[in-house]
Amino acid sequence: MCIHLTNAERLAMETSAEAWDPPPAVDYLSWAKRNIVFSERESPERGPYNEDRFPLNSEILKALGPDDPCRIVTFAKSAQLGGTVLANIFTLGSLDMDPGDFLYVHPTDDNARRWSKMKLMPMLKGTTAIARLFPTKSRDGGDSVLYKERIDGRGALQISGANSPASLSQVTMKRQCQDDLAKWEMNAGGDPETQADSRSAAHMFAKIFKISTPLIWPGCRITKSFRAGSQEVPELPCPHCQHYQVLTWDNMLANLDEAKPEAACFSCVSCGGLIEEHHRPWMLKRHRFVAGNPKAMRYHRSFWWWAAYSVLQSWEGIARAWLTAKGDPAREQTFMNDMAGLAYEAAGEAVAWEVLRDRAAQSHYRRGQVPAGGLVITIGVDCQKDYVQWQVVAWGREVRRWVVERGVFPGHISEPSCQALLDDLVKQLWINSAGRGLGCDLLAIDGNAWTEDVWGWAKKHPAHRVIMVRGANTETAPLIARVKKEVNAKTGKKLKYSRRFFNFGASVLKMGLYRLLNKTDPLERGYVGFPVGLEDDYFQQLTSERRKAKKNKQGFEVWTWIKDATQANEDLDTMNQAETAAIKLGVRSFTDTHWDRLEAEREAPIKGLQLDLEDLMNAAAPPASEAPTGAADELAANAVRDDAPEDEPPPPAKPPAPAPAARPSLRDLGRRLNRR
Template structure:
């Protein structure tokens, strides 16, 4: 008889193994070590290809430590400049968590379109090219476990859900231990209320949850990431002076005070203790000893918040920071972009214009009349606004340094669909205005509001060249682009593509209003962005121009929004047409028009008229007094000869 030996499992041994696995402490969650072991940048992704190098991003060390379970804080906020690596930190937190401490993870972008783009362009390559992750996420579209907005581990122990803040459905019925709220300042109220509150509530069931909030700031009051930074520990990056070793924050105001406009390549800081020059070549040795110090330490246990800006980053030179400022200075819209993207701070605005009486008094003392173009302004644009029973318009002239002069405004009775109204609009597009040299200029670019009566506006607009006439509509959100062509739109009844989309543009009305209200307060005619007003404007013009305020609005859910509003009885068409005329100028290219084009326009459009040769004192004030009395005739008037072109002072005044 053959004996058979049967090996059976040792039940006691198995129970001991299971117990040991259960009782064994989980491995350390160390995002810094994980990044060094797993993150490798390609040449396409970074100007510093290769493994993650902490020496290049020393300011992220403490942020990643704060995200570890060893730190008791629940929320980590990062207010930072654009393009300094914020997304890298978010990716390390996301992918490191899903590998080292598996569980469900929520990643929220401002919109679902942003979420899909990030998933395809950032997350998918990382899951595919990182060895530790490629085994967990084969990405073979297995029964819905791998889609653009949902990535599940192959063993089912965790998943990444990717959502848009504009979709309340994607922020409901899920419980997440960890989450990232990306580009937080761009989140807008959705149909369900405040998306930030909705996202925060997804982690409420976890006592030891971690929520990372990251963003470049926008406008205060109302900026989400700035509010979070101020609610948190307010940790600033301190570095030692290379001369006296005194630790300090590299503040933009310090660089600005030391900036030589003629030599932006020499941009530097000065030590607040010893006064020694801190130059860019000192940056590597200083940032190696960088440490964050909390200005609100009592919040540190619950909410750690960090501030980082471009001066600390190897991705941005100090010379480039200086040149960006010199290019933006004096233009509020550009200054906002600089403060947000480069300095990492919110643009603070009062949200209201100077008193209209102040602007009226300035116009009453102007040296040019309504209907005439003063010297130094070579480009004309028109803004048109459509109402139920009328069409309002305004003509603006533009000069160098984004200076503008109000030229004319008016009202055409009737609806935009009326034939008589359209004929008068056609005539206005052919109208010309005389400048101080006797030349007559027509509008170079015209923008008409297409938000209301869109089809009627299109029926009129399509009769004119797209290069000269565009349709526009405003968006009052702070995060919208300054101008952007609308996406292809279809007729909601027929489904056919609407042809007007080819010449239809959205614009950021909120930013343009804030910029205008800062500019109209400027007193120096040579200052960048100065707004000139002619004599002959009625009080109603100034009242309409200053009709709106940016005010807080308390919602039923307790969240405060900031919206532009006007008095119910006050019209605001002159503010709207001013914005539309500016959009026309932007689309014409005025914000980045090269000097050679300005020089050509000046030569073509400001040819000196035939007038008598005058002494310097007479010529200086020639345009302020009549050249002849009513009784003077051609027989008594002195014979004239060609005059030289006015000097720069005359041209600008």
């Protein structure tokens, strides 16, 4: 029998050589070329990573490498610009080339879990260099949704949510990525960005990658970080005179012909020549980065570019996105963030209330009337301790709105007398310019306080007529989102009102309203009209809040809406609730065809009776049930398309009914009197 013995001296020498051998150079760009292969699901750019297609990325990847002395790298950008790809290369490349502990922070734990399952796991399995380091069958705790450890124990990836201070404590990380930074909000421990930064304080040569699409300024984290850094932007040469310049959204907007969005282009700031999309590949190959704050490059390099630089986005697409968003503050914010890569400048203060009052005094319609163009009616209701306040708003084309009426019902929402008045409000009709009676298409009532009492009244009405809402004052909240299913604290049963209970982005709606209040042209998109006859306190309440910075309990600055302690704000709240009802109905996305149908049904010229003024004013409005129902049924279907209770199906479509016997409009009557 032959026994093989290990040469102890040789083994010691090999181990020593491996330990003393200097590690290979950390080159993220080369690593990406060797290892990153895009699938059709991950990117429209299928195949290996191609530097020629994404030339601007290379400078960021170099800044993230150890050869660059900077400690922080910030990337403020448009959406869908390859930021996630850069974060993935930085994360996986670090774990492969220079093992160590890595922290990846998302806005919330839910975001972190979703990213781990839907993004990280496919990359770990599909990247050959990484798959061998992170086996997915480990049962020793080294492989979980939020924690991934190398098989040799030389490094690990911890995935956290910025909303959890516990996950940002008691760890020391050499490298980290702070993703979607603009969406981070204060947590129970204070400022999550400060908490995350401190996790790398012990490492002299740490790297922190901050990446996000901007949101709202002032207060946007990624914009603040970009301005604190080197402020590097890409300059491209003019194809005509070779003068280097930054392609800006303002330049494209100045050259935009709304009738020909396919001709979107830039103009050279030097020679005036048109820079067209077919010039982009040639210019990108010759790009250069210029720093607006070069003294910061030693410690903090920050970069910015937007969709016009990306080969994945056409300039025509950018132009069409703007034309769709123009005039609608909520959509304009989305455009400025996602397309232009810029923070949306918030309208923190409304126009002076006296200006609105004087404008209303010159209005062409009176309080209680629906002016021409008002085709959809929504109502916002706010519940207080001893009264219920409401506001009626009419909506028309181009997201224009007109205040119709406002009022107050005495009593608490739980009182039968108050509920009876609200029942009548749901049934009430308002006369429009054609003399027809328009009823409420959807009422949104505040369910944040006295929720059970509000539900006790709301459930008496169908879901396509009444919904419950509550404001979410965080600036990252969507315009409207269903409240997560809630349970009774005592019984543990799911509460039925979750089916028609919605959160709305109160902060975004307030900023949008305050911006729109500055518009004075009644034909301008988003115009807000007021009738003659509203009291001064209506305009005071509508403009009662200001967006300001204040210190929270931990001493950090946060931006929030502050109300004058001596001024009520219910009319501002009911305006937001009425707008939420309009959003639920889909008013923002109605096509011209849909508006045409509503106009034909609700503002059809009236033929028939010729009444004198007194008869007209005393005549009863035609019942809502007699009105044509084609477009109205679509409104009802929109109101319940995803929240109808199981025992309450959406209203069936009805065939259009013949127009009822009609009366002359006030406008027609005035013309007849003049002819006499």
